[in-house]
Amino acid sequence: MKHLPVVVSAMLLISGSMLHAQDAVPERQADFHVEAAGESMRFVPDMPPLVQKAGAPKAYYACFWEFGDGSFSRDDNPVHTYPRAGEYTVSLDATAHYDDGKKPRKKKRPAAVMEYSEALAALEMPDVFDAKKKQAIAMAANSQPRAGEEMTCIISYRNNAAVTTDGRLHVFFNERKFPVSHFTFTGARTHFGETEDPLYSDAMPFAKRAFPDWATLDSRQTTGAHTAATGELPPFSILQEILNNARGAYREERAWRFTELKPGEKRNLFLSLAGTANMIRDTSAFIHLDLVFAPFDPALPPERFTLELEIVSSHDPNAIAVSDNRINYRTLGDKKLDYKVQFQNNGEGPAGTVDLQIEIPEGLNMTRMRPLDWYPQCPICPPAPTDRSCLDTASSPTGLRFTFRNIYLPGSNQEGVDNRDSTKGFVKYRIEAEKDMPKRSFRSRAAIIFDKNPPIHTNFTKTRFKTGISPGIKAGYNLVPDSSQGGYIFLGASISPYKSWRVYPQLELLMGLKGQQELPQQSFRDSVISGNADFKVVTETDSIIDATKGFVSIEIPVLLRKNFTRYFGAGIGGSARIFFENGNTTTRVRVRERFVPLPGTPPIPPQVLQDTSYTAGTSATVARYTFFGDLTFGAVRTGPNLGIRAGAVLGRKQKLQPFVQVSLELKL
Numbered sequence: 001m002k003h004l005p006v007v008v009s010a011m012l013l014i015s016g017s018m019l020h021a022q023d024a025v026p027e028r029q030a031d032f033h034v035e036a037a038g039e040s041m042r043f044v045p046d047m048p049p050l051v052q053k054a055g056a057p058k059a060y061y062a063c064f065w066e067f068g069d070g071s072f073s074r075d076d077n078p079v080h081t082y083p084r085a086g087e088y089t090v091s092l093d094a095t096a097h098y099d100d101g102k103k104p105r106k107k108k109r110p111a112a113v114m115e116y117s118e119a120l121a122a123l124e125m126p127d128v129f130d131a132k133k134k135q136a137i138a139m140a141a142n143s144q145p146r147a148g149e150e151m152t153c154i155i156s157y158r159n160n161a162a163v164t165t166d167g168r169l170h171v172f173f174n175e176r177k178f179p180v181s182h183f184t185f186t187g188a189r190t191h192f193g194e195t196e197d198p199l200y201s202d203a204m205p206f207a208k209r210a211f212p213d214w215a216t217l218d219s220r221q222t223t224g225a226h227t228a229a230t231g232e233l234p235p236f237s238i239l240q241e242i243l244n245n246a247r248g249a250y251r252e253e254r255a256w257r258f259t260e261l262k263p264g265e266k267r268n269l270f271l272s273l274a275g276t277a278n279m280i281r282d283t284s285a286f287i288h289l290d291l292v293f294a295p296f297d298p299a300l301p302p303e304r305f306t307l308e309l310e311i312v313s314s315h316d317p318n319a320i321a322v323s324d325n326r327i328n329y330r331t332l333g334d335k336k337l338d339y340k341v342q343f344q345n346n347g348e349g350p351a352g353t354v355d356l357q358i359e360i361p362e363g364l365n366m367t368r369m370r371p372l373d374w375y376p377q378c379p380i381c382p383p384a385p386t387d388r389s390c391l392d393t394a395s396s397p398t399g400l401r402f403t404f405r406n407i408y409l410p411g412s413n414q415e416g417v418d419n420r421d422s423t424k425g426f427v428k429y430r431i432e433a434e435k436d437m438p439k440r441s442f443r444s445r446a447a448i449i450f451d452k453n454p455p456i457h458t459n460f461t462k463t464r465f466k467t468g469i470s471p472g473i474k475a476g477y478n479l480v481p482d483s484s485q486g487g488y489i490f491l492g493a494s495i496s497p498y499k500s501w502r503v504y505p506q507l508e509l510l511m512g513l514k515g516q517q518e519l520p521q522q523s524f525r526d527s528v529i530s531g532n533a534d535f536k537v538v539t540e541t542d543s544i545i546d547a548t549k550g551f552v553s554i555e556i557p558v559l560l561r562k563n564f565t566r567y568f569g570a571g572i573g574g575s576a577r578i579f580f581e582n583g584n585t586t587t588r589v590r591v592r593e594r595f596v597p598l599p600g601t602p603p604i605p606p607q608v609l610q611d612t613s614y615t616a617g618t619s620a621t622v623a624r625y626t627f628f629g630d631l632t633f634g635a636v637r638t639g640p641n642l643g644i645r646a647g648a649v650l651g652r653k654q655k656l657q658p659f660v661q662v663s664l665e666l667k668l
Contacts, residue, residue, distance in 0.1 A: 363437025476663025
């Protein structure tokens with residue numbers, strides 16, 4: 001029996017391990033194989049089973065392929081032609097949508113290429129440029145960022161000028177406006193001779209320096225986006241301003257140097273960013289990455305590209321995101337929030353109507369809303385009914401409504417639809433906050449209705465207010481009727497959260513002052529009788545004490561308060577008071593003898609033996625403790641208000657003495 005505890009412990013350990021193994025979500029691995037297809041190669045994914053999310057549309061994998069030569073594809077079964085023979089490292093990064101499992105691990109596999117076509121491969125080189133814009137740089141991601149997952153960013157850059165140039169690409173991430181970092185850099189894949197550059201990049205690489213391979217980093221910190229060249233400044237000045245703005249807005253920067261970028265040539269560079277655990281705090285918020293194209297040839301203008309992303313908790317194409325999930329209440333009147341509602345038609349046929357019904361929280365002004373961008377592209381609906389494609393906007397007491405009418409949005413399960421991006425759409429709009437919006441976190445979500453199908457509800461966006469600090473100055477009068485302190489004036493300061501709508505703490509520092517005042521005079525007499533029965537002598541000693549006293553006090557009140565309206569608040573609290581008392585005491589001592597004569601003898605005048613006085617300074621430190629209730633009237637959240645405070649002071653010998661305090665406070 002002595003081994004029973006050991007056996008029981010072992011059984012519990014084994015049972016716990018089995019339960020943990022059952023509860024743990026297994027890790028999945030993406031895989032693929034390669035097939036020959038003439039001069040090209042076909043890549044076929046071998047993916048693990050999906051874990052269907054309950055109530056969501058059918059789960060699917062979105063594949064992203066890197067072929068190891070600077071080319072990529074988003075097709076499920078891509079066919080790729082290489083520019084020359086050799087061995088290339090191919091990788092597959094798959095993202096599961098409407099899935100409840102872990103993201104499959106990326107798979108890398110070498111591919112030996114024997115058949116190739118340099119001309120055909122050049123024609124197939126993909127990019128992420130907007131076909132409607134003549135961009136020098138662009139960036140895209142293979143998925144939305146998610147905590148604990150790696151994301152691939154595709155950087156496309158090209159030479160739109162007529163001269164060959166060298167230069168740098170700068171990538172900025174982890175915005176300073178967020179208190180936490182969202183990404184860690186995990187690596188980059190270059191295919192055109194790019195080399196990672198130390199962050200000593202400057203805008204004038206051709207300028208002479210003491211160390212030619214080093215350049216200086218401008219220390220100015222500013223924020224905000226910058227539009228490229230106006231033609232009024234030299235290119236290096238414009239570039240330096242672009243870099244300064246980006247460095248002021250982001251915590252981290254990476255740079256790559258490229259060479260011999262020929263006219264009309266385009267290239268791709270890939271980098272990987274891993275989502276940190278802290279990223280989950282900002283789910284449903286917009287975040288940004290910035291890319292700067294910095295050519296060395298002054299004939300080419302610099303350019304900046306901003307990639308907007310939404311942090312997600314799961315890869316669901318039907319989602320809503322907000323530009324700021326933490327805002328400053330003090331600047332609320334100037335605040336504009338951008339929202340983006342994304343949707344995907346997962347049906348087996350096209351959708352002709354998409355209806356977005358968006359819940360809007362109290363305090364956002366729906367009359368000050370304006371749409372910024374949307375897809376499918378169509379005009380705003382006219383007042384009169386029309387059969388043409390258009391976007392209808394409307395509002396109700398509870399929210400906004402955007403309706404795409406008479407459109408053609410393919411379904412992801414529709415026959416002949418291979419590009420899932422064509423089945424997606426979005427609406428981005430801007431809305432303003434009202435100045436008197438409650439200082440409480442607020443959220444929005446959308447219901448998405450495709451034709452007459454049941455609504456699909458998105459996630460909630462949540463925006464919180466930063467606490468903010470509200471300093472205040474106070475002045476008033478404190479009265480303790482039954483104490484030596486009596487009444488005195490005080491000045492001080494307070495600190496509390498800015499315009500709180502909930503119970504909040506308030507800390508104060510008050511300094512009291514009472515000048516020298518005369519205390520009631522005190523007098524004492526002591527008589528001593530000496531002599532015998534025939535002759536008596538009376539010695540009388542008179543002491544008169546005159547004193548003055550004043551003090552300086554320090555009081556530290558701590559309160560819990562609540563503003564019930566903008567004009568009335570209440571609180572409870574306590575404080576510690578320390579009085580530094582000081583004064584003067586003048587003592588006069590007079591001693592005289594008085595004789596008691598015998599009967600029938602003449603009286604004898606009294607004789608003064610001593611008549612002296614002396615003055616001495618006095619000081620003492622006295623501690624007192626209070627508890628009280630507090631009422632405020634006026635502009636209690638910010639501005640001037642009147643305060644009345646009453647309670648009890650714990651005095652000497654543990655006796656309670658009532659006190660009352662009246663003050664004027666200005667909260668900033």
